[in-house]
């Protein structure tokens with residue numbers, strides 16, 4: 001079943017009399033529970049697309065349907081509800097609050113999600129039960145990204161949106177974090193959308209979407225994606 005549908009989506013940025021079509025007539029659907037990778041050169045429109053799906057921005061025209069609901073015309077309050085209930089975010093630089101402990105960073109989601117999963121359980125699942133009371137600065141990059149995965153999943157969203165989730169990590173740590181991210185997303189039945197420049201990550205995806213100049217260049221389903229261990233990193 002399709003959980004996401006983009007229909008003729010455009011996003012135009014204007015500056016003076018100059019118009020930039022960051023997204024230019026985007027059409028695609030995503031099925032629930034899939035691992036989707038979005039690839040494309042710098043400036044192609046990947047982050048703009050992810051921001052639309054994340055309810056951080058709205059299209060200039062077109063419709064975006066998520067979980068049966070058109071999110072393209074929501075007002076700011078409705079978008080905040082959408083972000084709280086439907087999407088979780090994992091960013092390249094973790095975006096943890098430096099003055100809060102691991103436990104406190106993850107517990108914050110209980111304030112915004114009605115459906116949150118026990119933070120301690122999620123922290124244990126990412127292997128950081130012994131670091132509950134550490135501050136982010138006391139953790140390695142890989143550990144900080146594991147906290148941000150615990151935080152994103154503790155919100156119990158339908159869709160996990162990840163912007164270069166391994167971009168700040170060395171390749172060995174990146175693979176471990178990616179494996180964790182995928183196995184947890186599968187265990188919890190989440191749809192996961194990853195924006196990356198890393199072609200290797202794409203080998204593991206159920207669906208690979210290539211974006212160029214604000215348009216979909218290709219949409220490829222991979223019936224037998226590789227596992228992280230099969231990919232040469």
Ligand SMILES: Nc1ncnc2c1ncn2[C@@H]1O[C@H](COP(=O)(O)OP(=O)(O)OP(=O)(O)O)[C@@H](O)[C@H]1O
Pocket residue numbers: 013020021022040041042043044045046047048049
């Ligand atoms: N808020 C904005 N205002 C004006 N232009 C913007 C804005 N956000 C993005 N753009 C422009 O839209 C185009 C697409 O940007 P986007 O960030 O989506 O690309 P990207 O594929 O994510 O690139 P990268 O891989 O470098 O992050 C670019 O030309 C960018 O300069």
